[in-house]
Amino acid sequence: MRKIFSMVCITLFSLSCLFAAGTTEAKPAAAASSYGKVPAYLSIGTSPSGQAAYTMGAGIASVVNKANLGTTMSVEETGGFPVNVQLLMNEEIEFGIINNMMAEQVYSATGPYTKYEKGKVLSMMNMGAAEMHIIVPANSAIKTVYDFKGYRVGVGQPGGIVLDVTTMFLDALGYKADDFKRFDINLANQCSYMQDGQLDVVMWIGGAPLAAVSELIASKDVRFIEIDDEAIKKMQQKSSVIEKTTIAANAYPGQTKAVQTFCTRQVLVARDTVSNEAVYQVTKQMMENVKDLAAIHISMGSISPQTATLGLNASTPLHPGAARYYAEIGMDVAAITAK
Structure with a gap:
């Protein structure tokens, strides 16, 4: 997957123009060493154009391309995180943005990734939290995450990481397939369905504030369902990367109190075969x-x-190239670095 989409070219050109003024002179390329060389071409798998991961990837490519490292990094518009894993394993891209729950599973070849060889995808950097959102109409009888039986529940679209996380969570809570009517649809459709009275529960994991949720709140009286400690512990038994967190107060209009929930994290990853020098420089x-x-x-x-x-932890270990940079700036990352 070496072709650079025309949209990507336009994006990167615009970004280079944006940074042309007021920036310092680019640093010379690092000399080749025992850490390997930076290849002439690098690529990063992201998401559909317009989504956060695509924009993040464009930013990463921009700063790499400005650094005069003797490489050109292209942004690959993909179908999302699961597709990025496939491209990484097929050695069609060098870097990708995925979810840390996926990083844990693909590193250990568990969950949906049992067909892959272990240890082939290594972490580089946390790119931000993605909080679980559970939303119901304000007048709903649903009070807790244990009250979904008999209701219509949105769980995420097929092929996406959200569906994997919500399915794992509902399984951890002990729900069976016929306990509720599931809607395998994206967030925009979930919010639209709730607005029209066709859905009782919105479930989505993503970095707050989510635009579709803000739009729903602006047009319908809804409330958030908190996730209690016991439910979070059950989820943590499923995956070591699950963190207890909150959706901060005032993240959404009228949401004046923090909402307890759990989160995963978006992470930048690299194939294990990418040189230490390339990962270090990125x-x-x-x-x-x-x-x-x-x-x-x-x-x-x-x-x-x-x-x-x-x-990130030992189950989502760092690529040695990333660990090298972190150690240079005084971070102790030995316990979470791939051996």
């Missing part, structure tokens, strides 16, 4: 050009030594 350019990244997608403005490895 990590370095991202960490040292956060302002440029934030100008493209606001969530990347939070990248820092304090956030870079959030949601």
Whole structure:
């Protein structure tokens, strides 16, 4: 998958123009070493154009291409995180943005990835939290996550990571296939169906605030369902990367109190065969050009030594090239680095 879509070309050209003024002179390429070389071409798998992962990928490619590393990084518009895993395993892309639950499963060849060889995809950086949202009409009889029986529940679209997470969560809670009527549809359709009275529960995992949820709240009186500690613990037994968190107060109009929930994280990953030098340089350019990244997608403005490895552990280990950069800036990452 080496072709660069015309849209990508336009995006990267626009980004280079954006950063042309007021930036420092690009650094010379690092000399080749025992860490390997930076290939002439690199690619990053993202998501459909217009979604957050695509925009993030465009930002990463922009700072890498500006650094005079002797490489050109292209952004691959893909069908989303599951497709990125396939492309990585098929060695059609070098980097990809996926979910850390997926990173854990593909690294250990478990869950839906048993057909793959273990240890072929390694983590590089946390790209931000994705919180589980559970929303019902304000007058609904549903009070907790244990009250879904007999209702119409949105669980995410086929082929997407959301469907994997919601299915795992509902299974952890002990629900059976016929306990409720499931709607395998995307977030926009879930919100539209709830607005029209055709859906009782919206379930979606993504970084708050989600535009479709904000639009739903603007047109219908709804409320969030909290996820209690016991339900979160059951989910954590399914996956070690699940974190207890909250949807911050005022993330949405009228939502004045924080909502307890759990989250996964979006992570940048690389194939294990990508040279240490290439991964090191991509990590370095991202960490040292956060302002440029934030100008493209606001969530990347939070990248820092304090956030870079959030949601990563020994089951989602770091690529040695990323670990090398983190160690250079004083981070202790030995326990979560691939051997």
